[in-house]
Amino acid sequence: MDEKRLLKVFQETRKEIMDVDELSKHIEKEKIMRTALWLSGKELVDIIENKESIAILTEEGKKVLEKGLPERRIAKYLKENDLTSIPIKDLKNILDKDEINAALGNLKKKGIAKIEKGNIIFESLDYEDEEEILLAKLKENPHLSLYNEKERKIIENLKKRGFIKIDEKVERKIKLTEKGKEYIKNPIEIKEEITQLTREDIIGGRWREAYIRPYDVKIPVEEVYPAKMHPLTRIIREVKEVLISMGFKEIKSPIVETEFWNFDVLFEPQDHPAREMQDTFFLKYPTEGDVPEDLLKKVKSIHEDGTIDGVKVSEGWKYKFDENVSRRTVLRTHTTASSIRYLASLSEEEKEKPHKVFCIDRVFRNEAIDYKHLPEFYQCEGIIMDDNVTFDNLVGILKEFLNRLGFEKVRFRPAYFPFTEPSLEAEVYLEGKGWLELLGAGMFRPEVLEPLGIKKPVLAWGIGFSRLAMLKLGLNDIRDLHKNDLDWLKRV
Known part of the structure; x- marks a missing residue:
C-alpha cells in the first residue's frame, strides 16, 4: 500500500523526480526511504544520493571566532601594551598551556613574526590572517563545494588545529524509471x-x-547494527582460541614490574638502550619493588662474568652489576616478563614436565605517537618447554599458528634479540602489500635459563597485536584502532 501511495504522489503532482522533503508533505518521512527501496527493487524508481561535505565549527572554533586565533591574541596583547615583541616565557600570561606551541609554529609558518634569542618579534601587529577570514566565512557558508582549492587547503589546516570538523550531508531524491512512468499512466487504486x-x-x-x-x-x-565486541577484543579472543586449541594455557603477570623481571633476568645489560627514558616508563611511586634475593645473586653473577655457582656458562657482559637498578619499578615493556616469572615459579618437580603457556596483555613503551606507534599496546607472548624441542619445532609451530590465523604464505629470516639465540622473525604475505613482519621468536639463551634452574630447552615467541589487528582489518594507521568512530565500529 505504501508503494502505491508513493507512486500516486508522482501521478498526482506529474513530477518525475522529487526529494525526500517534498515527498514528506504527502507521506510520513520515516516511510519514504523504506518504500523507495521496495520500489527500487521492482525497478520502478531510482534512488539518487548527492553527498556534500559540510564544515562544522567545534567548541574550540567558536572560541577562536569570539576571541581570535592564539597568534592574534598575542598580537592584540602587544598592541594594547604598545609593544612589538615579547619573550616566549611570557606567553603563559596570554595563552593556555596547550595553545603555546601551536601559536609559535603558526607565527613562523605564516611569516607573521620571527623568533630571535627567545623573543617573538612581530613585523606588523595589523596583519591579515587567511585562517581567521575563512573561519568566519565557514560559519555563514559551511558547504565546502563553495570553496576553491587554495581555500580547501586552509580548511584542512583548520581541521588539523581542531577548529572545525567535516561532516557529510546526504541529499536523497526519488526518480521514476521508464518502467515507473509506464506504471503511473494507469489509475492507481489503493486497497x-x-x-x-x-x-x-x-x-x-x-x-x-x-x-x-x-x-x-x-x-x-x-542495515541493522547489533551490539558486538570491539574488533581488537575479537582478534584477541580469536588468537586465544587458536593457542588454546594448540595445547597452550594462559598466564598473567603484573603491569608494574621491577627492572629485574623486565630486563635483568632476560640477560639484557643494565646499560642497554632499551632501558633509557625514551623507551621505558619509570614509576615515581613506588620507585622500588621486591626481588628474590637468591635469584638476584645468580643473575648478577651471570651478567658480570657468566658464571652460576662458580660454573662457567658464558663470558657474561663484563661490567659491574648494580642491584639497586634491579629494584627500580617500570611499566613492563613486553609480556616476556610473564613467561620468565612463570618459569621462575616452577618447583623442581614441575621443571621435569613439559610446559606450553601464553600471555596476552598490555605493554608500555615511551614511543612518539604516529601511524604505527602507540605508548600502550597489546602483545602476545608464548613459550614451549620440553625435552629435545628444537629450532625446527619452533618454525613448525609458528607456521601452524599463523596458518590458523588466516595467513597462508609464511616465511622466516634470521634476527637478533638479546635473550634468544638462535632467533628469527616471521613474515606473512598479503596481496597488494607484499611481505610484512609479524612476530619475533627464538630459543632462550643459557644465560636466561641457568639462573632459573631450567635444564630443558625453551622456545619463545612474541607478536604485537596492533600490527596483527591492522593487517586483519585492513588499516594503515594504528590510531584508528582506538578512535571512537561509531560508523567504523558498526561497519567493521
Missing part, C-alpha cells in the same frame, strides 16, 4: 493491505477482502 496476517483476520474473514502483501526476501532493507 486495504495486510502485511501481517493475524488470527482475527482469518476468523473474521477480513483476509478475503484485503490485499495480502507477498513476502519478498530479495527486497533491500535498512
Whole structure:
C-alpha cells in the first residue's frame, strides 16, 4: 500500500523526480526511504544520493571566532601594551598551556613574526590572517563545494588545529524509471493491505477482502547494527582460541614490574638502550619493588662474568652489576616478563614436565605517537618447554599458528634479540602489500635459563597485536584502532 501511495504522489503532482522533503508533505518521512527501496527493487524508481561535505565549527572554533586565533591574541596583547615583541616565557600570561606551541609554529609558518634569542618579534601587529577570514566565512557558508582549492587547503589546516570538523550531508531524491512512468499512466487504486496476517483476520474473514502483501526476501532493507565486541577484543579472543586449541594455557603477570623481571633476568645489560627514558616508563611511586634475593645473586653473577655457582656458562657482559637498578619499578615493556616469572615459579618437580603457556596483555613503551606507534599496546607472548624441542619445532609451530590465523604464505629470516639465540622473525604475505613482519621468536639463551634452574630447552615467541589487528582489518594507521568512530565500529 505504501508503494502505491508513493507512486500516486508522482501521478498526482506529474513530477518525475522529487526529494525526500517534498515527498514528506504527502507521506510520513520515516516511510519514504523504506518504500523507495521496495520500489527500487521492482525497478520502478531510482534512488539518487548527492553527498556534500559540510564544515562544522567545534567548541574550540567558536572560541577562536569570539576571541581570535592564539597568534592574534598575542598580537592584540602587544598592541594594547604598545609593544612589538615579547619573550616566549611570557606567553603563559596570554595563552593556555596547550595553545603555546601551536601559536609559535603558526607565527613562523605564516611569516607573521620571527623568533630571535627567545623573543617573538612581530613585523606588523595589523596583519591579515587567511585562517581567521575563512573561519568566519565557514560559519555563514559551511558547504565546502563553495570553496576553491587554495581555500580547501586552509580548511584542512583548520581541521588539523581542531577548529572545525567535516561532516557529510546526504541529499536523497526519488526518480521514476521508464518502467515507473509506464506504471503511473494507469489509475492507481489503493486497497486495504495486510502485511501481517493475524488470527482475527482469518476468523473474521477480513483476509478475503484485503490485499495480502507477498513476502519478498530479495527486497533491500535498512542495515541493522547489533551490539558486538570491539574488533581488537575479537582478534584477541580469536588468537586465544587458536593457542588454546594448540595445547597452550594462559598466564598473567603484573603491569608494574621491577627492572629485574623486565630486563635483568632476560640477560639484557643494565646499560642497554632499551632501558633509557625514551623507551621505558619509570614509576615515581613506588620507585622500588621486591626481588628474590637468591635469584638476584645468580643473575648478577651471570651478567658480570657468566658464571652460576662458580660454573662457567658464558663470558657474561663484563661490567659491574648494580642491584639497586634491579629494584627500580617500570611499566613492563613486553609480556616476556610473564613467561620468565612463570618459569621462575616452577618447583623442581614441575621443571621435569613439559610446559606450553601464553600471555596476552598490555605493554608500555615511551614511543612518539604516529601511524604505527602507540605508548600502550597489546602483545602476545608464548613459550614451549620440553625435552629435545628444537629450532625446527619452533618454525613448525609458528607456521601452524599463523596458518590458523588466516595467513597462508609464511616465511622466516634470521634476527637478533638479546635473550634468544638462535632467533628469527616471521613474515606473512598479503596481496597488494607484499611481505610484512609479524612476530619475533627464538630459543632462550643459557644465560636466561641457568639462573632459573631450567635444564630443558625453551622456545619463545612474541607478536604485537596492533600490527596483527591492522593487517586483519585492513588499516594503515594504528590510531584508528582506538578512535571512537561509531560508523567504523558498526561497519567493521
